[in-house]
Amino acid sequence: MKSKLIEVKQLTDLKFLNMYQSTFLMENGKTRIYYFASRRSLDQLGCKNTEYVDAIKVLPYFKKNGKTYVVLNYEFRSPLNAYTYDLCAGLVEHQNDKESDVKREIFEEVGAKVKSVKQVMKSGHTTAGLTDENISCYFAEIEDIGEQHLEETEDITREIIALEDIPEFLENNTVGATGNLLLQVFYYKNILEMKENKESTAKDNFEM
Amino acid sequence: MKSKLIEVKQLTDLKFLNMYQSTFLMENGKTRIYYFASRRSLDQLGCKNTEYVDAIKVLPYFKKNGKTYVVLNYEFRSPLNAYTYDLCAGLVEHQNDKESDVKREIFEEVGAKVKSVKQVMKSGHTTAGLTDENISCYFAEIEDIGEQHLEETEDITREIIALEDIPEFLENNTVGATGNLLLQVFYYKNILEMKENKESTAKDNFEM
Incomplete structure (x- = not known):
């Protein structure tokens, strides 16, 4: 109605x-x-400002010796009074340059420099029946991880997982909903791309 | 700290x-x-009952003439005072039989019978910095859609999209965050499976 x-x-x-x-x-x-x-x-409020994005969430990954790795946060979340796995995230400070927010959060929580950023979702409400909170999601290729720069109230350690181990990790651990799904998107997208690259290489070899 | x-x-x-x-x-x-x-x-509360799941979110799809289609909700969300795209969802009434909640919500919002249900995410917090809300996510193969059975306060129409049109749809429309990412997982997983099936068919043909 x-x-x-x-x-x-x-x-x-x-x-x-x-x-x-x-x-x-x-x-x-x-x-x-x-x-x-x-x-x-x-x-x-979301009913007045529809363009505003509250937070960014980002899947950081790096390549080493021909393999791809993703970095998760293992973080204390006050509303749960517990540690849970999720991805790097933070509030948006620059509505017109959210990539700078992505880079800042990766510097602070992951302790890495960002090589490139790809937007996976421009904006989406986290749970529109309960809040107007709106987020943007990204994949970010990073250099190898270094020292974190956490705020006093943050309690985050990092977990590095190889691309091919993502399904098993998600089977055995609880990860925040958007973080979990971003990891699944990353996994299937990469496996698909690897398959396509292999095919085109095989085709190139055949045509030579 | x-x-x-x-x-x-x-x-x-x-x-x-x-x-x-x-x-x-x-x-x-x-x-x-x-x-x-x-x-x-x-x-x-989530700090006391860690197993409780508040809501389910489900991507309904059906196959017709060899093609796959997904069904989205176009729904009025009160916190936004606006219509937005998202997927079928609802509160959990049966903690030990969430598939019955999936079937009920698809019957009510999509107006379809469910053929099979696959869990995509056992549980994950929608936005753990703000709430203890915990959801489970599913893919559900349905029979072709029929009449909806909405509650008085619900205002939902349906949008049917072919599998291969998902990326363009997400490029041009705003969809709730977990809905958007579930659609992306579904897309890449299906494209990958189609490619693998084609390969194994090609291999079978070659070996005959």
């Missing part, structure tokens, strides 16, 4: 995350209340 | 989503406050 937004009210007054209440008028004349959480201020 | 959970307090008293405040004691003796949103009650 179609409904029209009448009002949005901020229910909490916290620094990094707040609860909002929106009131909709439905086609049948009844009102409907919907609660959601947001990292944004009332005037920048 | 490592920290120890001291206390979790519920800040709001709403029906479907609440704001929580956790207090941590850090190694340096200082306390640290962290706010997060949750669909769960205080005694079932």
Whole structure:
């Protein structure tokens, strides 16, 4: 049933995350209340600023001796009071230059310089029934990892996995949802490309 | 820096989503406050019940005349006050039989019977910096789509896309983050399988 937004009210007054209440008028004349959480201020909510991206998530990988490796975070997440695997991520500071945010987060969390960045998803809401949080996703080729530059509140160690071990790792470990799926996209895309390269090399050899 | 959970307090008293405040004691003796949103009650929060899965997300697909098609939702999302593309989803009602939740949501939102279900991700947090929400992801082969069975508050139309059109669709449209990535996994996995099947057929033909 179609409904029209009448009002949005901020229910909490916290620094990094707040609860909002929106009131909709439905086609049948009844009102409907919907609660959601947001990292944004009332005037920048997703219903007002649709272009804004809250955070970036990035899969860092490097090549060494002809093999490809990905780097995961093993990170303490306060809402879970637990360590979980996920990928490098951070809030966007430069809406018009999110690649600089990608490079900063890789420098801080992974301790590496970035060689190239490829956008895998321009924007997508992490869980649109609950929040207006919007993220962009990337693959980033990095140089070999070095020293991390973490903030005082961050507790992150790194886990390096060979491309071909991704499926088994995901079978045996819990990884954040977008991180898990980005790893799967990376895996299948790379296996497919390797197969295509092999085919075209075989074809070239045959034609010589 | 490592920290120890001291206390979790519920800040709001709403029906479907609440704001929580956790207090941590850090190694340096200082306390640290962290706010997060949750669909769960205080005694079932992610820091207490790690196995609980809040919701399922499923990519429905069908085969017709030798081609594969996926079904997307075009759905009104209240936190965005907008229609966005995403995949079929719903809250889990049967923790020990989530396939029944997959089938119910496909019946309601897609209007189809399910032929088979494949788990793509057992569990993963949608955005662990903001909420303890945990989801499971699936691919489901369905029979051709029929009539939807939506709830009064749901406003969902369906969009059918051929497998090979997925990359162009994602290039030109915004899709929820896990939905977008599930579509990419499905695309690359299927293209890879088609290539492998072709190879093994070519090999069989050669060996005959």
